[in-house]
Amino acid sequence: MPSPSAVVEQGRIVLADAAAGQAGVADGIGVAAARMLAPAITLIARNLPRESAALHILACWAGGLTPKISLTPDTLLLEIGSCLRLFGGVGKIVSTARAGIAAQGFALALAVAPTPRGAQWLAQSGSSAICLDADSMRRQLETLPLAVLPDKAASTLARFGARTLADVRRLPSAALGRRIGAASLQVLAQAFGELADPRAEFIFPEQFSLSLPLPAAVETAAALLFAARRLTSALSGWLIVRQAGVREMTLCLQHRREETRLVLQFAELTAAGERFERVLRERLENLPLRAPVEAIRLEASRVDALAGRSRALFNDAAGEQEAIAALLERLCARLGEKQIYRLAVHDDHRPEYATQCIPLFAKAVPSEARALPRPLWLLAKPQSLAESAGRPQRRGPLRLLAGPERIEAGWWDGGEMRGEMSAEKGGEAVGDIRRDYFIALSNDACWLWIYRECREPGGWYLHGFFS
Template identity: 50%
Template sequence: MPPGKAVVEQNRILACDVAALQAGVRPWMKPALARSLLPDIAILPRDVEAEQALLDTLACWAGTWTPRIRVVPHTGLLLEIASCLRLFGGFEHLHDAIVTGLNAQGYVVRSAAAPVAQGALWLTLAGESGMRFDRAAMSRSLDSLSLSALGSELPAECITRLNSFGLSTLGEARRLPHSALTRRIGAAVMRELARAYGEVPDLREEFAFPARFDLRLELPVPVDNAEALLFASRRLVQALAGWLTARQGGVRECSLMLEHRKREATLMPLGFAEILRDGARIEAILRERLPRLELATQVEALRLVADNVLALPGHSQPLFGKDGAQAAAMPALIERLRARLGEAAVHGYAPIADHRPECVSAHAAQGKNGSAGIVPAARPLYLLNAPQTLPERHGRPHHRNEPLLLLAGPERIESGWWDAGESNSDGRPSGDMRRDYFVALAPDQRWLWIYRECRADFDKGGGWFLHGYFS
């Protein structure tokens, strides 16, 4: 079992993990007592900034579900879901999806839903989960809340004073005459109460999605393990997906930076076959790429940056005919193959109109139906990158020591003086050529495409070459 962890503020334990709980450590203990219960416990100071950064990351992620989010500092997130319940198939489905999503990122969640934001927050803090559909039900639940459960929301002296009157729940306090209660606990606290019950409007600012996605995630311990990196990067990727949903955009590329101590960060650019905002697809690429990454040293933090956001409107499902699911699967497959085998190994063809047969088959990331040039005669389906020399005996070309039978030809192909001396991007031979092509039949009944070099200045001085197979 791993040694437990606890977070301390003002010499009191604020929170601890499951391992520590099992050893008997409880919140509000002194660190010394916790150490006596669990000698190996790691006691960390509370990092308020990190908590806020985490809440901001989660707010981006929550963009998947709703565009209206409020970050309650150091406490939690408020999501406005009334307007999107129908889209996600009702409260149960939406709630399950949100909780599952958070659990998958490694978070433990407490939640409650109510018609008033502040009311929902108080119910959550008091551990009263579930959905209250109307205000009456919410008010009933709030009335029964114990005042001590709202320690983080109400001033401590106010709770002590109310307790000294013999009041222990919110409902009991609210049954007192309004003016008398105001005099005793102050107008500010009364305003908070009214806000929780939805009696006055809540005008606090909503979360503004950042204009540019650039989130950093500090890892709790330095890691060099692909599995751990994948888990940590999932938080950032999910946040990116949510942020993109809220902006109704997508990305064609983004970059993950793996930061090290005292070293330059390792940059990992991620490219996609189409504009997308699907977190699962970005994760699938990371799953292929991260285990193959060679790291100089351990990773201390991850940073995900997406600069170029492109518009990606939602698409409608067809009413009749085939669904778009199969068409959508193809770009995902291409990305997966490219992530493992490399960009160059997975390609289509974009033919170029050229007389020289080896110049026609240009590789392209996405194939397209170009004009395949003038195809005056049959061309072989297999065309060798580098023609093979064929020996000539008794005036006939030989392949594997057997004479070839010439069935058609010659077809003169003579072209390309304009780029003589240059090799094209694939490194294939090009330039000036003068060849006579023949269709030949090998004794093993394979149909070959061979040519005879006619250029006098050719360094090998003519000769026969095998250039392709008809298949």
């Protein structure tokens, strides 16, 4: 955002940044006056839908602080009285909120008061007061200017010569009610805690799918991280309120015509914002962008209730578990699922089908190990061996120490096991084999697993190493 800048609504400045403020641009002055005071000023039209979308994202994020949240058109109200003990005092919760908001790149006006309207007015007037009891709140509120009251009431009162709320409070309430109307009087009483002030609670969405339009098209993926942080912290708050964790989420990068979908996977259910960010960073750092990104959307695709966990006194096993999960997530995010995998044993007599590569975070079915001599390494494609005087050669003739072990059949498999197209080869299925396996020792003392092809055209092949 260029500086100085200011937000304009109906020809008047509604909010000016620090640089503009220094040049003398105050809230409420006209556009022409602002241009004269600060010729380089950037004026931005107020965008109410975007403001409320930002507040909506922040409301989700605030789920990490308290489950009771309500939204007004321009304020986010958090009920923190019931969470003070959890966080260890109002100072802690306020600094957590400040840090969280700053990390998302928002400027914050924050106030704490026993009544919602009191806190709202204090925050709007920028006093950043923290009042824990009714007395200190009353003292703070009485210093506030009339601008916090509804416009009509404020102008009426200003004509009386009132300057602050203290002046208003000194007037007899019956007469005051006649002048400014019962509604305004009620608002005033609610702020000072003399009348109940029930608020509609913010309902957290059932499915998490938030989009964030970017102020300008972004061309490098790394620059998206900052914007995405708003969404990941919102997701984290949303998950905490639902006491749930996410195993997989999708970040959609919306271009002008198409969109790129990034699926992020986690080793276990998690609601930790920093973990989301770490995995996201790995993915975004190496991502080539097809087109500039205009908006991003975050969807939580696999959400499950987080099982309550009791912390161990000596946090050994749990800490290690977390460290390994973080490591695998990071490797997986950077390298992709194709390049990091685990192994699963599949019940098949054919060696190349007996081992399957499964995704890192997939559930493996344990299988019993067989006692057959099998090599640790297999060649992805058996390597043809020369033959001389009827003996296979590999850097000299091979000595056959054991064998043959016949492995054959697989006529039912037309290549489905390997996901190949069912390309029939000479009327036989791709997976159909007939081989005689031998354990062989080469002249340079390498232990090999070789086979002789029993079907035409025959020949010797190297298939593995007893390493």
